[in-house]
Amino acid sequence: MTITYKDLVEVDLGRLESAVSDWKGTVDKLKTAAENARKGMKAKADSARWAGVNATLTREFVDKTAKEIADLHTEASSIHQVLDDAHTELVALQKRLRAAHTETRGWGIRVDDHGDGTVRCVYPHDRSAGDEHTPEQVAARQELEGRINRILSHAAEIDASAARALRRSHGSDPHNAGHSAYESLDAAQVERAAELARLGTEMTDKQFTELNSLLKWNARDADFSTAFYTSLGGPEKTLEFYGRMSLDGTQGNDRERLALTRQLQRGMGIALATATDADNAPHLPARWGGDFRKLGTRPIELYPGAPSPPYGYQILGGLLRYGNYDAKFINPIAEHIVQLHHKEPDLFMSNKPVTGGADVDWGFNPSGRNGAGYDPLTSVLEGLGHSPEAAKKFFSGEPTVYKEDGTADKNASLGYDYFDELNEKDFVWPPDSLVHPGSDEAKHVRDMGPAALGHALEAAVTGSAWDADPPSLHRDGTTRDIMTRVVERYNVTVADGPHDAMKNSLARMGAAYIDDLNYSIKDFGGSGDELGRDRLFAHSSDGSARKSFGEQEARNFMMLVAADEDGYKTLSAAHQVFAASGLASLENNRDDGISFAHNAAKVNGILDESREHQIREDFKDDKTARNLELEKQGEWRKTLMSGGVAAVAAGGTALLLGPAAGVVAATVVPVLVESAGETVNTAYGNHTLQYLENHEYKNDAEALVAVQDIDRIGRRGAWTPASNYADAIGMTLPEKEEFNREIEGSYVVGKAAISEAEKVSS
Structure with a gap:
């Protein structure tokens, strides 16, 4: 059962608030009971001289009882934290939904509740006016419908995550307390996201949808994003996971799987930007940036024995296309990629699949926007196009020279700057496409790079993402x-x-x-x-x-x-x-x-x-x-x-x-x-x-x-x-x-x- 429009507008969340308060009282009482059990009967049992049957049965019973009371406190604390977080988030969403509800009335819009967690906003039939509406009215209807559906989707994700966390906290044995314990709803959501990610390409479409929902509504949360990337096992494991998912989702003609993979790309990209932002607390260690640079020119074996494995930067580029990145993270990567291209323009095109031998969508940019994803130069420029502060610093700051392994060479000077390099009229842009030679599409295979450069410059001079x-x-x-x-x-x-x-x-x-x-x-x-x-x-x-x-x-x-x-x-x-x-x-x-x-x-x-x-x-x-x-x-x-x-x-x-x-x-x-x-x-x-x-x-x-x-x-x-x-x-x-x-x-x-x-x- 999902949350409907009527549910969220009318539900009395005060009852949930009362439950949170009751569980807080229970937690406090169980904490006292657990401390008494530990300091009282268990301490006395541990110091007593047991003999005969008491040495085994009675002492074991005391230990088990004290542990069970402690487990009950852990379970109650987990339930309280999950309910408290869920209540806070649902209250905020309900407030936003009720505000949207008021706006629909102001525009004379009717909200049709489909009962499945989605709505349709319509203007009631008005024969006298001929059912004609101004562009402003049409735009208002579309915006309100989209906003309401996003709120309901978010509320459904919170409800499902909370329900799952409560079941795991309680466990399946009514006589055995203390199972999964969570310090927050975020922690429960990270655990589930990590479980799903471990399934990799074996995820069903339903599981894939669940992972995308978790990423969609939590990607900008530093606690969630940092913990999620940590759970993947580090930079190389991150590239292996995304690389396999991307190739799997772009292969063949499964449109539903491709749509899910596109959502994954966006969610993981925004989450990576959040997790690598040094101004966020918590955030990933700075070494992640250095590790990504080291992996940038290293082949990543996604499938054992497969020919021409992709370089790290080719896979990473798919993630960099989404999210507003911290300059400290993305700019060294961007500088390194430009310098690699300057030295060897065809480096990353050398392992591209044989043209015509694979699906033209197959690659590390499932979005299909501006390249197939084999050229990291296009990808990182698209990343700068969504990262205005980083783009501004990239085109105005002093360059740093990087060795092939991505480490800085403090004793070297570059001899050119990135604006002049990329805007040179004879600059050779890589053909980031798998289209067939001689086709009409092949005429535009080198358009992706200049378009991405335009996006990066646009962000740098306006201070806004190019497609904001x-x-x-x-x-x-x-x-x-x-x-x-x-x-x-x-x-x-x-x-x-x-x-x-x-x-x-x-x-x-x-x-x-x-x-x-x-x-x-x-x-x-x-x-x-x-x-x-x-x-x-x-x-x-x-x-x-x-x-x-x-x-x-x-x-x-x-x-x-x-x-x-x-x-x-x-x-x-x-x-x-x-x-x-x-x-x-x-x-x-x-x-x-x-x-x-x-x-x-x-x-x-x-x-x-x-x-x-x-x-x-x-x-x-x-x-x-x-x-x-x-x-x-x-x-x-x-x-x-x-x-x-x-x-x-x-x-x-x-x-x-x-x-x-x-x-x-x-x-x-x-x-x-x-x-x-x-x-x-x-x-x-x-x-x-x-x-x-x-x-x-x-x-x-x-x-x-x-x-x-x-x-x-x-x-x-x-x-x-x-x-x-x-x-x-x-x-x-x-x-x-x-x-x-x-x-x-x-x-x-x-x-x-x-x-x-x-x-x-x-």
Whole structure:
């Protein structure tokens, strides 16, 4: 029997709390009884002079009785600890479930309880409204349904673990107390997880599901994760266990087994990150990192006699793809792997299974995302992509030289840094795939590495995991310095530009620094208005850490990124929010507002012309297709400007340029765009408002009203403030007309700059 939605919402956990209290009293009484038995009758029996029958039967009876009382105390203590932990966790889950229950009522959502531990959230049929719902309503329904089902799943795992621990504490013999003893529910869960792991590939699907459930809900618990990895027997035994499970789960066409193996990969990865974090208590000894490095280039024999056994790093890479790792653990591994690749690029490809001779999914990355798992370079970069602090230090810190066995060589110098090494245009990325040569998929076998590099850089410059949902922005001087190197590297000709697989990451990085890109463009045209630039963007970045990438560098970076359709949408949408927020904050400063608008129009021209130029190149032989693509761009921008910014302000909240400017606007990325005609949504929107609140910045609930209606100039979508903004600063009709002409002129200047840059580069 499982816990249902109704069970957890309505159950009176006060009764469980009373049971915990009763067991605490029982423990205290049995402790006293056990001490009395030990110090009393057993002590006297031990010191007495026994003879005859008493020397055996009576003395043995006294010893057994004293032991049984002690065992009863142990059993009662174990039951109390398990019940106490279960009560604490269930109370927290019930509180969260009841809060979700209240939210469903607020949205008018009905919760259908399936009675099997899952629910479905639905909007009741409403014939008058045609059962149509806004994107916000749909998103709320989906989020609530997922949240409720996760809570119920967690509660079911706690219930099952507690029940199992209680049975083991009591045992099967009612006349014999003192069996398994647990100091906590965690301890019971670790014991069960270790038992299941010892079964290895012999686990049934039901047992595999149970292990995954234990990992899923406890992987971020340091007590559980540290004890679980300790139970596996050390680094080498860990690699042997995961390696066998991974190969077994990715072989053949058993989809259910593959899904279970993917869950194991994620759970073990997050648990390893938790267990190796030196800030956690407890955590694994630091030697685990050194041992993994020693095993990195050593063949691990998973199956006796099997040819070409995998290297340790190939297996470990599958785990590193999940979890936010401590830099002290993952960075030495990442450095070692990069250095090994520098010396011998094909080292880890040499033992890859013969292409076409195995399932293309077979390997150490069951997730199937970004490689089969034979290239640890891709894997560790994906790990850095989920470990922002580690990624920041990796791309900014002083490198350490490592010998082949993974030990540090303190007397050696590297001669290169990792940013330059990995971003070298001729860098050879390993083909981490088992696809058949000559197939369409084979054309992309070297895409995985650049994509992983993009993820790692994205984490380093934004301070958030590349796929965090929702993401958060944590910029500082170091992240900005790394972003400067990104802009410097990718502001050149297309021939030296980014790999296609990196472009989405570069677009999100650009959007996260849209304020600094605007700041860099301010002097565009030779005005030399340094003072004006600093004044307009006074709060755009973190004080002295404000960064000008250089006008040409910023322009060329945006040119390369915005040429791609998705990159154009991401940068353009972030720019619209930034520009509207800036104008809102400068509503009472006419001169600065107009100057800011001119600069924003230039940036808009750069983005538009970059995309239009690429469209002309892509469809130079098909005028009809070219016009269709240009029209799609115009329709998308029309939707963005008429609805996107207003959507950001929904709920009466504005995203302001001052006093937090760039921090505000830059967090409104990445932008998820459905299609032309639909509202533009921002993944960072809600987080931005919370960020401001946390940092005691003030929001003006009405400031954005003046710029919510943003129009277009021209067929292709020039950005300009609407007449509402002109009205807000008191322009007369002739002034409005002149203002619009000036803004359109700035937009044209931006477009012209890109056209000129294209001529130079070609």
